[in-house]
Amino acid sequence: MSEAVLRFTFSPVQSFIAEARRTSDLFVGSRILAELAAAAAQSIHASGGQLVFPASLDGARHDMPNVIVAVVPWEQAEGIAQNAETALRRRWQELADEARLELAKRVPVDELWEETWRRQTAHLWEIYWAVARLDGSYGETFRRAGQGLAAIKRLRPFDQVEEPGIKDSLSGSRSALRTRSLDAREYWKRARQTQRGIGVIGKHERLDAVGAVKRFARLARAETFPSVPTIAARPFLSHAEERARQALVAYAQALRELFRAAGVDPESMRRSTSPSFPYDGGFLFQNRLEREALAEELGLEELPEQVEPHRVAAVEALRKLYRASGWPGGPSPYLAVVVLDGDSMGKRINELLTGQDSPEAHRAFSQRLAEFAGAVRALEREFKQVEVVYNGGDDVLALAPAQLALDFARLAAERFQEITKGTASAGIAVAHWLQPLGDALKAARQAEERAKQVKDKAAVCLELRRRSGEITSVRAKWEQLKVLDVGSLIDLFRTDRLSGRLPYALRESTRAFAGAGPDFRAEIKRVVTRQGEWPEGSERERDGLIERLTGFAQALQDTGLGGVEELVGWLVVARFLAKGGEE
Template identity: 30%
Template sequence: MPTLLELSLGPVQSFIAAARRTADLWAGSRILSEAARAAGQQLLDAGATLIYPDPRRVRERTSEQSNLSNVLLAEVPDSLDASVLADQAILAARRSVMERGEAALANYPELRQDLFRAQLEDALEAHTAWAQILPGEQYPSAYKRLKIAFSQRKNTRDFLPATILHDDLPKNSLDGLRETVLPEVQNGNHLRRGKWRKLHLRRGEQLDALGVLKRLGGSDAEARFVALTRIAAHDWIAGLAKTQAENLAALREAYEKLVRLRLASRCPSNGGQYDDFPYDAALLFPERLQVACSEAELCDEPAQCQSALRDLEKVLQPLWRSAGRPLPYAALLVADGDRMGKFVAAAQDKRHHEELTRALADFADQAIQILRQQGGQAIYAGGEDVMGLIPLSSALRCGQQLSRGFRDCIARLLQKRTELSGIEQVPTLRVGVAIAHIQQPLGQIRQYAEAAEKLAKGLAGTDRQGDALGLRLHIRAGHQLSMRLPFAEREEFEALEQWITEFAAGNFSTRLGYDMRALSDRIELQQLPPSLVGSEFRRLLQKAQKSGGSADLSEDDQRKLQDRLAVLSGREGDGRETSALRRLGEELILARWLSAHQQGDLLAGERA
C-alpha cells in the first residue's frame, strides 16, 4: 500500500527572520525555497507523487512564481521505502545549501572556512513523518495519522553536540546566535571595499555563514528585488513624475553616476512600476545621503564618489524644498489562511488534495500581481502564505484585494468539489500590515508584521476570528497604534478611506486625531460622566481647523465626524462613549499616516 510522507525544512528564524536589509529577507526566503525545491525534485525523481507543493512550481526555477513552502507532502508507492526516500530528500536539500556555501568560499577564501562549513552543515533542520495507507483505509484517516505523527516528531528535539566552538569570536549581527565567519582584521574598512562591497557590511557588522549567503544572494536580489527605501519613496517619486518630469530626469542622471560607482544600485522594473526611477532610492533620504558622504573615503575612487554625491545633493535640495522630503516609512505585509488545517483534512483523496494545492498556487500568482499593481513587491508567495513590501498608501487596498482573491480561489474550488460545500467554516485570509521606519532592521519589522497578523487572527472560537486586516503603526519615536478591520465589515474600511481623502484634501488638521484621543484620556482620567463626551466632542469640533489653520472645520465635515462617533458609540455600547471617541481619534491618526507622501505631511502631528 502507498505511504504518505511529510517533510519540513527550517528553521524559519535563521533563514528568513534574521535580517537587517530587505535583500536579507528575500535571499533567506530564496535559500530555504531552493532547499525545498531540491528535496521536492528528489522525491519526484525517485518516483513519488508530490501533493504539496505544486509540482509545476518545483520544476520552475527562474520566475517569480517559483517560491516554495518549506513543507512538502508526497505519496510514496509501496515499491519504495519512505524512510530511505525521506533521507534522500533531506540530503538533497542540505546539498543545495552547501553548494551555495562552496561557491561563496571559492570567491572569499579569506573567510573562516572550517567554521563556515560547520555552520552550514548544521544550518538546515529537517523533520519527517510517514503513515502507510492501510488496506481498506480511507485517505482522510491516513492523513490524520500522518499529521499526529508529524506533530509528535517536531516536538521531539535532537540535541547534537556542537562540532566547533569559538567562544572568543564575536557573534553575528543578524540574530546573535552563531559566531562570525568574517576574517579578523585590525581595521574592518577594507571589508567594505572591492569584492567585499557585495556583503554590504556596516561599520562593525559581523556575519555568520548564513548571513554571508544572504548577502551574496542579496547581490542577485538587487537585480530582482526592490529595496525598502524604494518602496518608501514610491509615492514621492510618483508625484515628481506627474508634476516635475524634467527634475526627475535630472535626478535619474545624477543617481546613475552613483550606480556606476557602486554607491547605489538599480532595482527591477517590477512590471513597469519603477520605470520612473529604477534605483534603490536610499540616497533620496537626507540621513542616508549624509552617511554616504561621510563614508565616501571608503570607496575605491573616493574623489569621484564625493563629487557624484555632491552633484546628487545639488539636484535634491530644490526638490526637497518644492516637493518635501520623502516619507521614510514603508509597510511590510504578511498574510495566511484561516482554518486551512480543517479544510485540507476534509480532502477525500489524493486528487482532491492536489486540486487544493493547484488552487493555492494560482492564488499565490495572483497575490504577486496584486502587490505589484499597488506599487509593492512580493518577497514570498507560496500557497496562502504571502509576504511583501508595499507603500503606505496601498495598505487598505492591498489587504482587501488579497482577501477577495482568496475568497474567489476557495469559491472556485468549492464549485468543483461539491463534497466540500458542507463545511461549516470556509477558509478565509487574514492580513497583517506593519508600518515602520526604513532604518528599522528588517527582522524587527517582520516581528511587527507577525504581530499585526496575530491581531487580524483575533480570538479563536469567536465570531471575530480571522478574515480581517490587522494594522500596526510603529513610529520611530516609540509610539504605537493598532487597529483591526474585519473584511466583512465594509463600513469600517469606508470610514478610514473617507478620512484619508479628507486629509489628502487638507480638510483635517494633523492634530485633530490626537486631540480626540487626548479628550478621551482626560474624561477617563478625571472620571467625568460618559454623557459629557457628546458636548465636549462638539466643542472640540467647533475649535478645530483645517490643515495649516487656514479655516475652521466645515459643518459638513463636523457632521461626518459626529455621525461616525454615533456609529462607534452604538457598537461599543452604553457607558463606553470614551472608547468610541478614542477609536475615532485613532482612525484619524492612522488615516493621516496612510495619506502622507512626504515628511511635511506629518510634522504638525507626530514626530516621524
C-alpha cells in the same frame, strides 16, 4: 502495492528569513527556502511520489511552500523521504559552495575560517518527515502522519553549538567569519575594500557563513533587489516623475558628477532602469548625502575633500527637487512590512477531508492555494510599488510604501476568500527605513498574531512604530474597515480638511462614554464639525463621515475590540499616513 502518506518539512523558516538587514537578505532568504523545498519536492516526484501539497511542480519556483505532502508507495516510503532529505541538503551545499568560492576570492582564508564555515553551514537545517500507511481513510492517515511529525519535532534533541568571539550582524548569535591573522572586524574591512560602488557589505557589517550565503550565492548576484529606502521613496519618485521631471533629471546629473568626483563610476551605482533617476532610492533622502553616510553608500572609508563642492551642489539640487515636486519635506521615510496568512488552515483541511476523504480533494484544495499565489503575483503587478518577498501556500510576505500597505493586504485577503472560500488575516508593521529590517518583520509577525486573536478572525492588526519609539497598535476586521474607509480619511487629513487634532480631541471628549450610543454620535458630530473644514455644500460629506465613525466604533465594540479608543487609534494612523510620517 499499498500506499502511504508522507509529510515532509524543514526548519528554521521564519527566523531564517528574519535574519536580514537589507531587502536582498529577505528576498534571497525566501528564495533559498523555496529552492530547498523545490529540491525535496522534485526528488519525491521523481521517486514515484504523487504530490498532494503542493499540487504540482508547475508553479513559480520561488513560491514553493516549505511543507510537502505526498502519497508514496509504502514499501519505498522511507527511502523516498531520505532521498528528499539528501536532495535538500545537496541543494543547500551547492548554494553554500557558490558563496564560499566567491568570498574566498576576495580575502584569503585559512583553516579557522574553513572550520567556522563548515560548522555553521553543515547543521543549519532540521529536517522532519513522517509516513503513515494508507489503510482506507486518507483523512485519518493524513492526521496520523501529522501526529507522527509533531512527535518527531518534540523528540528531536537540540544541540547547543558554541559560537565564540564577535557575533555576526544578521543573526547576532553566530560567530562572524575571521581568520587566525585577521579578527572579524579586520577581515570584513578587507572584504569591503574589494568592492566599489554599491556593495553587498555595509561599513559596520560582519557576516557569518549563513549571512554570507545570502549575500554571495549566485541567487543573490543574479538579481537586483530594491533597497528599503527605494521602496519607501517610490510614491515620491512617481510623483516627481510626473510633476517635476526636469528637477529630477537635474538632481540625477548632480549625483553623476558627485560620483565621478569621488572616483566612482556612475554606471556602477545604477539600481533601476528609470531614465529619469536610475539610482538607489536612498539618494532621495537628504540624510544619505551627509558625509559619513555618503562615504558608506559609495563604498569608501572616507569622503575625499575634493568631493565637498559636488556634495553641496547635490544637496541643493535635491532641495530644489523637493520644492518643484510640491513635497517640501521630501519622501516619507516610512515603509510597511506586510504578512498575511490563512485562518485556521489545519482545521479547514481536516473539515475538508472529513467530507471528501481522498487525496484528490486535498490536491484540489492545494491547487486553489496555488491559484491564490498567482493572484498575489497579479496583485503585485497592479500595485507596482509593492514588492512580494514570499508567497507560498497561504503565506504572503511583502514590503510596501506605508500608505499602500493596508489596501494591498485587504485586497490580498479578498482574493484569498474568493479563491479558497476561507478567510485570511494580516499583520502590518509601519517603521522608519533606518530601523532594523529584522525588527520590523518581527513586529509584523507579532501584529499578525494579534489579528489572529480577533473572534472569527478575517482581521488585520497594524502597528505604527515611530522612530521616537512611540507605538500605536490598532485592530479591526476587514468588513469593519470597509465602513471606516481609511483611504478617504487619509485624503481628508492630507488636504487639511480634517485637523491633526481630531484624534486627540475625540479621545478627550469621549473618555466618559461607555458605548457608541446616541450621545456618543452627538459628541462625534460636535468634534468633527469643530475639527474640520466644511465649506458650504459639504454637509452631506460631513454627515457621512460622522455616520462612518459612529458605525465603526459600534462595530468594534460589538466584537470586543475596544470601540472608542480603537477608533482614535485608526484616526492617528490615517493622519500619520496622510502626512508621510510628519508629526
